[in-house]
Amino acid sequence: MLVRLPDGTVRAYRRGITLAEIARDAGAHGALAARLDGAERDLATPLEADATVEWLTFADPAGRSVYWHSSAHLLAQAVRELFPQARLAIGPPIEDGFYYDFDIGRPFLPEDLQRIEDRMRELAARDQPIERIYVPRDEAMRRFEGRGETYKAELLRGIPDDPVSFYRQDGFEDMCRGPHLPSTGRIKAIKLLSTSGAYWRGDERREMLQRIYGISFPSQEELDAYLARLEEARRRDHRRLGRELGLFTFAPEVGQGLPLWLPRGATVRRILERYIVDLEESLGYQHVRTPDLASIELYKISGHWEHYRDNMYPPIRVDSEELVLRPMNCPHHIMVYKHHQRSYRDLPVRIAELGTMYRYERSGVLSGLARVRAMTLNDAHIFCRPDQLTDEFIGVVRLIQRAYRDLGLRDFWYRLSLRDPRDRAKFVHNDEMWDHAEGELRRAMQALGLACVEARGEASFYGPKLDVQVPNVLGKDETISTVQIDFYLPERFGLEYTGEDSRPRRPVMIHRGVLSTMERMVAFLIEQYAGAFPLWLAPEQVRVLPIADRHLSYARRVQETLRARGVRAEVDASSERTGRKIREAEVMKVPYMLVVGDREAAQEAVSVRSRVRGDEGSQPLAAFIDRVTEAIASRRHDEE
RNA sequence: GCCGGCGUAGCUCAGUGGGAGAGCAGCGCACUCGUAAUGCGCAGGUCAGGGGUUCGAAUCCCCUCGCCGGCUCCA
Known part of the structure; x- marks a missing residue:
C-alpha cells in the first residue's frame, strides 16, 4: 500500500x-x-x-480548528461534571478559540468560569484518549431524549447519518463529525475568556443559551502571547484613547450613540474631510449639500421605507408632511441628478457629499464611534452609461487605493460580493442583469490586476459590490470601502439621459464610500495608530515648550510663525519643568516638541524633539518650518 | 431589543450594614528649571437616578438610566 x-x-x-x-x-x-x-x-x-x-x-487554520474543537469538547465535559443538569447545545471552533452553548437553567457567574477552567486543566492533565464511535441513529435519539438533551435531539433531526458519529473521552460523549485530537493531553494551556447569552441557532425568537468563550494553545508561552495581544488591543481601544486624547465624548443627556466631537477629534475629522473632498474634486466629483431630513415619500419611492424601516427613525409629522431623518443619501443625490435633463455627453455624473445620516440602531449594538446613530458618510453616487460602468468602477478602485496609501493602510483585501442565485428572496430577480454586472466587476478587477475573494450571497439586494476589507487591531476584517452597482434605483426613480439617438436611456448607478463614515474611519485610525496620528492628521502637530517663563514670548512667536504657515501648534505655558512638559506632550502623542530657552531665543532657533526619534538637537526655526510643512504636505508616514 | 456583568471625585480604583477615601488630573503658592512626572497646600462626591428594607444603606432588595462583553444587526 x-x-x-x-x-x-x-x-x-x-x-x-x-x-x-x-x-x-x-x-x-x-x-x-x-x-x-x-x-x-x-x-x-x-x-x-x-x-x-x-x-x-497548530500552525495551519484547519489544525487549529481541530485543536479548538477538542478544547470545546473538554469545556463541555468540565461543565457536565460540574453541572450535571446542563443541557448541551453546540460547541464549534471559531477564528480565535472556541465556544460552547449550554442551558444550565441559570447564567454562568465569573466564579463558575474559574472552576470550569480549573476542571478543564485537571481533565487535560489526565491525558485521556479521544475516540470516535458510531451509534445507530435511533439509539442516539433515545439517549438524547432520555437525558432531556433537547438541543442535541434537534440537531440530530437535521442530520441524515445512520449511524451517527460520536466522540468519547474519559466517559464523556458528544455527537460530532470530528476530527479531533488523539488525546485530551494535547491541550496544554487553557483560558476561558467570557460568558454571554446567545440565542439557540442564532434566532432571537428562540431560547437564550449561556455561551462560554475560551481559547487554548499547545504551550503556555503561546497563550501568554495571545493574552498580551488582547491587552494591546485594549490599550488601543478607540473609546479609551478617545477619552485620554480628548477626541470625542458621549453624554447621556445628548443621547445614546450620538457622539460629541471635541476640538482635537473634530480637527482630525476635518482634516480627513478636506483631504477627501479635495481629492474627489480633482477626480471630477461634484460635491453637493442636501438636507438631513426628507419627506417619507422619497423613501417610499426608493424602497427604503419598505426594506429599511426597522433602522429608520419614525416620521415627524408637520403640517401636511411626514418627514424622516435620512438613513441614506442616495435618494437625495438621485433628485440632484433629476434636477435637469442629462445628455449622454454629460455622463458620467459623480455626485458626492459628506452626507450625515441617522439610523436607529438597537441599543445593544452601539459601540463608541464604531457604531453610532448619527454618522457622516464619505458618500458619492456615479450615474453613468452602461458602457462606462467598467471604467467608472476602475476609477473608484484607484481612488480607494490612493486614499489607503495616504492613510497608511497597507493590509487589505478585496471581496467581490455576488448574489446567491439559489436565494431568490434576497435579491431582485433579473438574472441577465446580475450576470452582466457580476461579469463586469470580474473583468474590471482583472483589468486592474487585483486579486479578490468571491463571496456568494453577500451582494446587496439590488446588485453586486466590491467590499474592501481591512483587518483591525484584533485581526478581524472590517468593511471600510464599498462600491455597489445598482440597476434598481434608476428604475424606481425613472432616471434617464438622452442617448445619441435622442431617445431616453436609463443610466446605471454606482454607490460608493471610500473613507466609510467619518465616525468609523476615525475610530479605525485611532486603533491603527494607537492614537499617534501621522503628522498630517495629528490634531496638534507641534508643541512649543519654553524652558522658563522668560522664554514665553519667544515661544509665542514661534507658535505664531508656525500657525501662519498652517501648522497646528500650541505652547505649554505652565510653570512646570521641561521634563514634565515633554512627558505631557508625549502622552498626548504630539509629533514634534520644540524646546526653546536662551540659546534658541538668541538664534531664532528651536531644539527639536520628535515623539519617535527623541532629541534631535537645535536647528534654525525657518529650517524646521520648511521641513515640517513639507512633511505635512506630502502626508509622509515615514517622516518619523 | 435579548442574556450577563458593571456604575464611588474629571480619570484609575479602595471601601460589603454605623466616620466617603487614595493616586493621578484640577486650582493656589513657592521654585524659573535644558529633553518622559519639583515640592507644599487647597478644593472636588444627593456613592448613576428613583423607590423599598432597616434605628441606621455606597453596602441588602426592586425599578429606571448609562456603560462593558456577547447574541441579533451593521457604515
Missing part, C-alpha cells in the same frame, strides 16, 4: 496502519489530525488503500 506524504515522498506501508503510526514514522510530531485524500480525519484512522496524506498542525 503506497502513501504519498506532504514532502512528496511515497512510502509503502502495511494495510491497516493508522495515520498516527505514519506520522510517527515520518517524524511529523506536530500532527494533530490529517487530511486523507483531501478529507479531514483523526490520526487513529486506519488506512486501507493507497492514499495521499497531509498533516494538520
Whole structure:
C-alpha cells in the first residue's frame, strides 16, 4: 500500500496502519489530525488503500480548528461534571478559540468560569484518549431524549447519518463529525475568556443559551502571547484613547450613540474631510449639500421605507408632511441628478457629499464611534452609461487605493460580493442583469490586476459590490470601502439621459464610500495608530515648550510663525519643568516638541524633539518650518 | 431589543450594614528649571437616578438610566 506524504515522498506501508503510526514514522510530531485524500480525519484512522496524506498542525487554520474543537469538547465535559443538569447545545471552533452553548437553567457567574477552567486543566492533565464511535441513529435519539438533551435531539433531526458519529473521552460523549485530537493531553494551556447569552441557532425568537468563550494553545508561552495581544488591543481601544486624547465624548443627556466631537477629534475629522473632498474634486466629483431630513415619500419611492424601516427613525409629522431623518443619501443625490435633463455627453455624473445620516440602531449594538446613530458618510453616487460602468468602477478602485496609501493602510483585501442565485428572496430577480454586472466587476478587477475573494450571497439586494476589507487591531476584517452597482434605483426613480439617438436611456448607478463614515474611519485610525496620528492628521502637530517663563514670548512667536504657515501648534505655558512638559506632550502623542530657552531665543532657533526619534538637537526655526510643512504636505508616514 | 456583568471625585480604583477615601488630573503658592512626572497646600462626591428594607444603606432588595462583553444587526 503506497502513501504519498506532504514532502512528496511515497512510502509503502502495511494495510491497516493508522495515520498516527505514519506520522510517527515520518517524524511529523506536530500532527494533530490529517487530511486523507483531501478529507479531514483523526490520526487513529486506519488506512486501507493507497492514499495521499497531509498533516494538520497548530500552525495551519484547519489544525487549529481541530485543536479548538477538542478544547470545546473538554469545556463541555468540565461543565457536565460540574453541572450535571446542563443541557448541551453546540460547541464549534471559531477564528480565535472556541465556544460552547449550554442551558444550565441559570447564567454562568465569573466564579463558575474559574472552576470550569480549573476542571478543564485537571481533565487535560489526565491525558485521556479521544475516540470516535458510531451509534445507530435511533439509539442516539433515545439517549438524547432520555437525558432531556433537547438541543442535541434537534440537531440530530437535521442530520441524515445512520449511524451517527460520536466522540468519547474519559466517559464523556458528544455527537460530532470530528476530527479531533488523539488525546485530551494535547491541550496544554487553557483560558476561558467570557460568558454571554446567545440565542439557540442564532434566532432571537428562540431560547437564550449561556455561551462560554475560551481559547487554548499547545504551550503556555503561546497563550501568554495571545493574552498580551488582547491587552494591546485594549490599550488601543478607540473609546479609551478617545477619552485620554480628548477626541470625542458621549453624554447621556445628548443621547445614546450620538457622539460629541471635541476640538482635537473634530480637527482630525476635518482634516480627513478636506483631504477627501479635495481629492474627489480633482477626480471630477461634484460635491453637493442636501438636507438631513426628507419627506417619507422619497423613501417610499426608493424602497427604503419598505426594506429599511426597522433602522429608520419614525416620521415627524408637520403640517401636511411626514418627514424622516435620512438613513441614506442616495435618494437625495438621485433628485440632484433629476434636477435637469442629462445628455449622454454629460455622463458620467459623480455626485458626492459628506452626507450625515441617522439610523436607529438597537441599543445593544452601539459601540463608541464604531457604531453610532448619527454618522457622516464619505458618500458619492456615479450615474453613468452602461458602457462606462467598467471604467467608472476602475476609477473608484484607484481612488480607494490612493486614499489607503495616504492613510497608511497597507493590509487589505478585496471581496467581490455576488448574489446567491439559489436565494431568490434576497435579491431582485433579473438574472441577465446580475450576470452582466457580476461579469463586469470580474473583468474590471482583472483589468486592474487585483486579486479578490468571491463571496456568494453577500451582494446587496439590488446588485453586486466590491467590499474592501481591512483587518483591525484584533485581526478581524472590517468593511471600510464599498462600491455597489445598482440597476434598481434608476428604475424606481425613472432616471434617464438622452442617448445619441435622442431617445431616453436609463443610466446605471454606482454607490460608493471610500473613507466609510467619518465616525468609523476615525475610530479605525485611532486603533491603527494607537492614537499617534501621522503628522498630517495629528490634531496638534507641534508643541512649543519654553524652558522658563522668560522664554514665553519667544515661544509665542514661534507658535505664531508656525500657525501662519498652517501648522497646528500650541505652547505649554505652565510653570512646570521641561521634563514634565515633554512627558505631557508625549502622552498626548504630539509629533514634534520644540524646546526653546536662551540659546534658541538668541538664534531664532528651536531644539527639536520628535515623539519617535527623541532629541534631535537645535536647528534654525525657518529650517524646521520648511521641513515640517513639507512633511505635512506630502502626508509622509515615514517622516518619523 | 435579548442574556450577563458593571456604575464611588474629571480619570484609575479602595471601601460589603454605623466616620466617603487614595493616586493621578484640577486650582493656589513657592521654585524659573535644558529633553518622559519639583515640592507644599487647597478644593472636588444627593456613592448613576428613583423607590423599598432597616434605628441606621455606597453596602441588602426592586425599578429606571448609562456603560462593558456577547447574541441579533451593521457604515
